[in-house]
Amino acid sequence: MATDLPEPPWRRTTSRPVKRQLSTELIVSTALDVMAKDGLDAVSMRRVAQQLDTGAASLYAHVRNKSELHELMYDQIMSTIEVPEIDPARWQEQLKELARTLTKVMLDNPGVARIAMHTLIPTSPQMLMGMDRILGLLAAGGLPAKVASYVADAVALYTTAIAYEASLWSDAEGGVEEAQRRMGQIDDYLSALPPDQLVHLRAMAPVMAADDAAERFEFALDLLIGGLDRYAQKPATD
Amino acid sequence: MATDLPEPPWRRTTSRPVKRQLSTELIVSTALDVMAKDGLDAVSMRRVAQQLDTGAASLYAHVRNKSELHELMYDQIMSTIEVPEIDPARWQEQLKELARTLTKVMLDNPGVARIAMHTLIPTSPQMLMGMDRILGLLAAGGLPAKVASYVADAVALYTTAIAYEASLWSDAEGGVEEAQRRMGQIDDYLSALPPDQLVHLRAMAPVMAADDAAERFEFALDLLIGGLDRYAQKPATD
DNA sequence: ACCTGAACACCGTTCAAGT
């Protein structure tokens, strides 16, 4: 039979995969590439499709809409986080470490914080597991259920908000210059004003200009977590 | 002279202002109307212009771009806030009251929180005066400059984030249903899982479903502000 | 100086038609 003969070498029957099969995973990873290169705003259906040599409409077979795509990106990034085993004696420090890790991941992936902020209630298994661990830590600290749920919420929200704020600086290209322009505007305004106006702001200006983001974050973390002992129903380190 | 004669009544020389003169103020207030009716996403240059019986290009004579328009809306809303005179003896309670007022204003004007979150550093006189009052309160509490700047930042950020989150529920029309859909999804997932998995989340589900937003906010406010005495360099109530 | 219509370079999503 003719088909037993080897294909002549000039006929590439195994059509080289110049275009990989579309799939949700491929779309999500391509979207993450676009975000890493040009920021979240550049992650449009059209742009992602273009990167995959197809039209935007083709993506809708694998992804419900743009906000689902964004959420899948969020899940993907967050699922890389390793949550450590719970050590009840160190629950407060562990909770802080988790908050630091979360922030770092979001800062390393500018744009994710913005998705997180828009995602009302995360439903992916990965996020639920993370939430379970946090609640486990708070239970280990002897916190009653209601307090635990409030603390978990406050830490998650503050952490996300910090990362969101920072991502504004880095995400849009003109972020840093814009921030400097605004600080300059405030300085100019203060200089033009009689010196008995806005005295506290005036006194604070040098302190705020010398902002240490990491220290600021640690301070807030300490406010949110450092004082939780008083809510504990049993000693934290028994 | 002919011009001394009264205009004949059928000639309306005082052309009735069917179209008011364009101005920054008019544009901003129209934009606020649109936001109140259809949410921040509906506040586009084209939509605002349409409301004013003109084209989008006409707005650019009074407003630099869309993000400046958004920021002007933010300033307008925030300038309605009255900051009380400082009572040093009640500085913690006053700071909490300010945070509550800020949140209320943002919740009453869904969309403003989203602008606030995007506005890196507010530069309007109104916002600077507000910031000055907050710093004054913290100084009255005897907090050192650095601590004061960190606290002011943390309270402002948490407050904005809380309002932002809440605005997601109300802003987009499908917010509430979407939240319920997600809670249902989590319930389903927990039911389908062996009962020894995600035990903490499972235990917490009823507590979180009975969320009291106001109580949650007060709890966080207490974490952020209630423990500040230990940072004071002089007694707070002397 | 202020306003305008038209144009440019984008969006998300749908749909009928193809394979």
Place this chain on the structure above:
DNA sequence: ACCTGAACACCGTTCAAGT
């Protein structure tokens, strides 16, 4: 089932032309 091009109904912003 999956993919596609074209279309629909939008965007922000610029620019030459008008008054």
